Amino acid sequence: DAGVIQSPRHEVTEMGQEVTLRCKPISGHNSLFWYRQTMMRGLELLIYFNNNVPIDDSGMPEDRFSAKMPNASFSTLKIQPSEPRDSAVYFCASSVGSGPGRPQHFGDGTRLSIL
Amino acid sequence: DQQVKQNSPSLSVQEGRISILNCDYTNSMFDYFLWYKKYPAEGPTFLISISSIKDKNEDGRFTVFLNKSAKHLSLHIVPSQPGDSAVYFCAASSTDYKLSFGAGTTVTVRA
Numbered sequence: 706d707a708g709v710i711q712s713p714r715h716e717v718t719e720m721g722q723e724v725t726l727r728c729k730p731i732s733g734h735n736s737l738f739w740y741r742q743t744m745m746r747g748l749e750l751l752i753y754f755n756n757n758v759p760i761d762d763s764g765m766p767e768d769r770f771s772a773k774m775p776n777a778s779f780s781t782l783k784i785q786p787s788e789p790r791d792s793a794v795y796f797c798a799s800s801v802g803s804g805p806g807r808p809q810h811f812g813d814g815t816r817l818s819i820l
Numbered sequence: 821d822q823q824v825k826q827n828s829p830s831l832s833v834q835e836g837r838i839s840i841l842n843c844d845y846t847n848s849m850f851d852y853f854l855w856y857k858k859y860p861a862e863g864p865t866f867l868i869s870i871s872s873i874k875d876k877n878e879d880g881r882f883t884v885f886l887n888k889s890a891k892h893l894s895l896h897i898v899p900s901q902p903g904d905s906a907v908y909f910c911a912a913s914s915t916d917y918k919l920s921f922g923a924g925t926t927v928t929v930r931a
Contacts, residue, residue, distance in 0.1 A: 709863070736917065738917075747921055747922070747923050747924070748864075748909065748921040749921075750918060750919065753917055753918070755917075760917075761917075761918070796863050796864075798863070803916070803917035804913070804916055804917055805851065805852035805871065805913055806852065806869070806871070808854060808866035808869065809866070809919065810866070811856075811863030811864045811865070812863050813861065813862050813863045814861075814862075814863055
């Protein structure tokens with residue numbers, strides 16, 4: 706079975722540009738998570754969708770960040786305008802349901818560098 | 821506000837010996853704990869978990885121990901193999917979707 710698929714794997718862009726990260730969750734999974742990993746803060750949850758509906762976006766750092774899930778098989782995380790401090794690895798994860806006992810399955814991440 | 825702490829950033833162990841990774845937490849509402857393993861350039865992979873109603877869970881070479889009174893858990897890998905060389909993350913949750921991750925421990929298994 707295919708795992709969580711993220712694209713692109715690497716993105717290098719200049720500050721001020723719009724960045725769009727993409728995620729395809731595992732088929733049949735109805736919970737989707739976006740995480741950011743940095744040296745300073747480790748892995749932190751940005752936003753959580755359940756059945757395509759955003760449930761918790763309290764981790765989204767600023768209004769420059771937005772996420773959508775138009776259908777069960779696709780989600781995007783957009784940064785506009787991007788800043789150097791947004792440089793990080795962004796992970797998407799999915800699970801069947803949510804909560805204890807339902808491990809999240811992670812994609813391989815997008816390494817984002819903002820110059 | 822680090823609610824999950826892995827105080828050892830790295831661990832080196834000889835192949836065949838036991839690896840012991842430690843994790844401490846501060847939030848008494850946490851009732852489910854997980855360990856994830858991560859190779860370079862890949863996402864974290866779920867390894868093993870434990871509910872707060874248990875004090876031990878075993879899966880092959882991997883055993884997780886939970887000491888609720890001390891707010892401490894540990895992961896034992898016996899015997900350690902070269903393929904176990906990776907970063908290991910401890911994570912905790914209460915009865916919802918939100919996982920709090922530790923900073924990770926890099927394990928190196930020496931031949």
